[in-house]
Amino acid sequence: MTEDAVIRVQSPIALPEDDLDRSLRPRRLEDFIGQEALKDQLSVSIAAAASRAEPLDHVLLAGPPGLGKTSLAQIVAAELEVPFVPTAGPALERKGDIAAYLTALEPRAVFFVDEIHRLPRALEETFYPAMEDRCLPITVGQGAGARVVTIDLPPFTLIGATTRTGLLSTPLRDRFGIQHRLEHYGAEELARIVRRSARLLDVSIEDEGAIAIAQRSRGTPRVANRLLKRVRDYAEVRGSGVVSAVVAGAALDLLEVDHEGLDRLDREILRTICEKFSGGPVGLSTLSVSVGEEQDTIEDVYEPYLLQRGLIERTPRGRAATRRAFAHLGLEPPGPPSLL
Ligand SMILES: Nc1ncnc2c1ncn2[C@@H]1O[C@H](COP(=O)(O)OP(=O)(O)O)[C@@H](O)[C@H]1O
Ligand SMILES: [Mg+2]
Structure with missing residues (x-):
């Protein structure tokens, strides 16, 4: 085996959900640590819905991976004492997939759509009448004989989770009565x-x-x-x-996790911007090719923390390293741009 063939060990940051996640997941609101303001607001909404025996308003949870979106969605169902029915945006391919889920829900159940920003655009519209009027118009038959029948749905709560609210269309986003953004923990x-x-x-x-x-x-x-x-x-x-x-x-x-919590790929991203591109700005696609990591992973997983730590900045022309990034890597920041 040549050196090139050595497979890179995947960073523990980017791994998807696994058994460890499931076994350590908090089950009730009181086990969910931090995010106090969010928990306060949610517990009021939950108590109000429960006392009226109504479904909770639809909830949108946004934030980087690993901050507790799936856990919170499950907790909401547990607190409401209703079934939790999970799926994910990419798993819903046809209108019929959504109809199958929605028509089978028990009243007031929580229907969880993870990665809701990856729902096919054409299917987003299917959710509008389902969320607003609890009905699903379906076309039966074909050609001249085709007609639209409307199926009534049980009352339910849609909880959508997304790493990127920016990718959700405005009409879909607006139909969530409760919207929360999870922030990095102290x-x-x-x-x-x-x-x-x-x-x-x-x-x-x-x-x-x-x-x-x-x-x-x-x-x-x-x-x-x-x-x-x-x-x-x-x-x-x-x-x-x-x-x-x-x-x-x-x-x-x-494990090569440094005192700021950065792993090897974080540092590689910083080093690439600082050294190869003299501090940037550099476009996401160029950066992705240079460090050998998918654009989505860089944007969803790595970038939010680097931004939050003030190590990089987003500019209209791409990502730029800050002076802190140069200092973190022990590099000299570039001088002011030459006027020549
Ligand atoms: N607030 C929290 N308190 C305790 N554990 C948490 C909390 N948030 C997340 N976790 C832990 O982190 C893991 C990942 O959380 P998860 O809900 O799957 O995140 P997300 O869906 O946002 O990617 C969970 O299994 C749980 O063990
Ligand atoms: Mg999740």
């Missing part, structure tokens, strides 16, 4: 999430160990859980099994 909240996960996974962890993992989890609970698992392995193999700050630090160094 280190203190992430430390609580790490301690909770450690308890569930039966990992012995010191408070400082939880903080060390939290600080390097790029504000994302899913990343915190993944790192906890890898640090646990390290603690068992190289240490006494207890996750202390020292053990966590050593394990994360080995």
Whole structure:
């Protein structure tokens, strides 16, 4: 095998949902850590809907992957004590797929459409009457004999999750009565999430160990859980099994997660903008080819955190590195542009 053929280890940041996610998912609102304002508002809406025995208004949850959108959707159904029926935008291909789901719902059930921005455009319109008037006009027959029949639907709550609200059409977005954006978590909240996960996974962890993992989890609970698992392995193999700050630090160094929580690909993105493109701006497609990662992954997974940390900026002509990015990589920022 040549060196070129070595497969890159995929970064723990970009992996899709797995068993770990499912086993650690909070089940009730009280187990869901952080996002206090959002929880407050949701719990009022939930209590009001429950007391009126009405379905909750449709909910749109937006935010980068791993911040708790799927968990929250399940929690809403659990709190309302109604069934949770999940699907995803790309899985709905025809109008009939939607009709099959909607007509089979129990009254007040939660219908969860993950990645709702990836719903085919033509199908978005199917949701409009379903969301507004709880009905579904269907064309029966063909040609001159074709007629439209309207099917009544049970009352239900649509919960849509999306990493990019910008890709949703305005008419669809406007039909969600409740809209929330999940933000990256602070280190203190992430430390609580790490301690909770450690308890569930039966990992012995010191408070400082939880903080060390939290600080390097790029504000994302899913990343915190993944790192906890890898640090646990390290603690068992190289240490006494207890996750202390020292053990966590050593394990994360080995995983090439730096003190700002950036992994190898994050740094590669920064290095490419700083070194190859003199700080940018550089277009997303060029960047994607240069670092060998899909555009969507860069935009959904990597960029939000780099933006939030003030390491890159979005400009009309592409992504540009900030002075912080140069400093982080130990590079000299370019001087002011030459006037020649
Ligand atoms: N607020 C939270 N409190 C505790 N754990 C959380 C929280 N948010 C996310 N998690 C953890 O992170 C994992 C990923 O969350 P998930 O809901 O799948 O994110 P998303 O759907 O936004 O990608 C969950 O399995 C859960 O263990
Ligand atoms: Mg999800």
